[in-house]
Amino acid sequence: MSSAAYPGLEGRTVVVTGAGGGQGAAEARLLADAGARVVATDVSDAAPAQLAGIEYRRLDVTDESAWAALATWLAEERAGEPLRGLVNNAGITHRTRLGETSREDWDRVIAVNLTGPMLGMQALAPLMADGSSIVNIGSSAGLNAHYPVAYTTSKWGLRGLSHVAATELGRRGIRVNLVHPGFIETPMTAEAPEAMREAQLALTPLERLGAAEEVARIVAFLLSDASSYLTGAEIPVDGGATSSAGAKLMSDRIAGR
Numbered sequence: 001m002s003s004a005a006y007p008g009l010e011g012r013t014v015v016v017t018g019a020g021g022g023q024g025a026a027e028a029r030l031l032a033d034a035g036a037r038v039v040a041t042d043v044s045d046a047a048p049a050q051l052a053g054i055e056y057r058r059l060d061v062t063d064e065s066a067w068a069a070l071a072t073w074l075a076e077e078r079a080g081e082p083l084r085g086l087v088n089n090a091g092i093t094h095r096t097r098l099g100e101t102s103r104e105d106w107d108r109v110i111a112v113n114l115t116g117p118m119l120g121m122q123a124l125a126p127l128m129a130d131g132s133s134i135v136n137i138g139s140s141a142g143l144n145a146h147y148p149v150a151y152t153t154s155k156w157g158l159r160g161l162s163h164v165a166a167t168e169l170g171r172r173g174i175r176v177n178l179v180h181p182g183f184i185e186t187p188m189t190a191e192a193p194e195a196m197r198e199a200q201l202a203l204t205p206l207e208r209l210g211a212a213e214e215v216a217r218i219v220a221f222l223l224s225d226a227s228s229y230l231t232g233a234e235i236p237v238d239g240g241a242t243s244s245a246g247a248k249l250m251s252d253r254i255a256g257r
């Protein structure tokens with residue numbers, strides 16, 4: 001991967017959460033290929049095989065003390081080399097509806113998907129230099145009324161958090177942007193109901209599901225200097241589904257397709 005595609009990334013230290021699989025692993029690999037010094041993190045003790053050659057540390061994003069330990073390690077081990085990027089990618093889903101979601105499941109999803117990125121930004125933004133970039137991974141569920149209530153609510157909340165962070169950190173030259181993946185083929189969606197997959201295709205102008213690498217390329221763009229005047233933005237990477245907002249389905253029905 002030529003670093004020209006993602007200017008400025010070469011040699012920069014970037015932390016990626018939930019990098020053990022799916023989109024996070026694709027992001028860690030692409031960023032490393034672009035020359036970034038990636039610190040990949042996830043909940044397993046051992047580094048996942050697909051992160052071979054990439055530095056790995058255990059980090060549960062809901063654990064405040066783990067974030068503090070990561071910040072200390074970065075400050076001590078990487079002295080003189082400021083942190084330049086954070087990808088709050090870790091996330092879990094729980095596909096239950098409003099009437100059937102337990103308080104425990106609600107709290108778990110909010111803790112990982114919403115509190116995790118908040119703790120991450122609190123812990124690591126102080127280490128960041130002017131020109132740094134934070135990318136939060138939302139979801140098209142944060143732009144519509146996707147039925148899994150805790151997941152959808154957590155991603156809508158992440159939008160508010162990201163806009164506050166972009167406003168607050170802008171004066172230090174730190175950018176904060178949000179990426180909203182649509183239906184991406186990863187372990188998270190492998191167990192999704194077949195009807196969800198079919199409905200997604202019917203709602204998606206590009207008429208296909210997405211690949212993790214297609215999200216990773218947008219994340220790398222947002223971490224690089226190619227997006228140096230972009231902050232507080234929300235970028236759907238969903239084949240046009242949220243833009244179309246159901247109109248494709250109606251249009252196809254009317255056309256008899």
Ligand SMILES: NC(=O)c1ccc[n+]([C@@H]2O[C@H](COP(=O)([O-])OP(=O)(O)OC[C@H]3O[C@@H](n4cnc5c(N)ncnc54)[C@H](O)[C@@H]3O)[C@@H](O)[C@H]2O)c1
Pocket residue numbers: 017018019020021022023024041042043059060061062088089090091092093112137138139140141180181182183184185186187188189
């Ligand atoms: N796959 C999709 O269609 C899709 C769509 C929209 C948004 N997203 C979002 O993209 C991100 C990545 O999802 P994915 O599809 O790669 O999912 P995935 O399940 O394949 O990977 C998620 C990773 O997060 C890790 N993780 C879970 N809980 C954690 C915790 N407490 N601390 C640290 N790591 C933790 C998991 O171990 C896993 O490696 C998530 O935020 C997800 O909500 C995914």
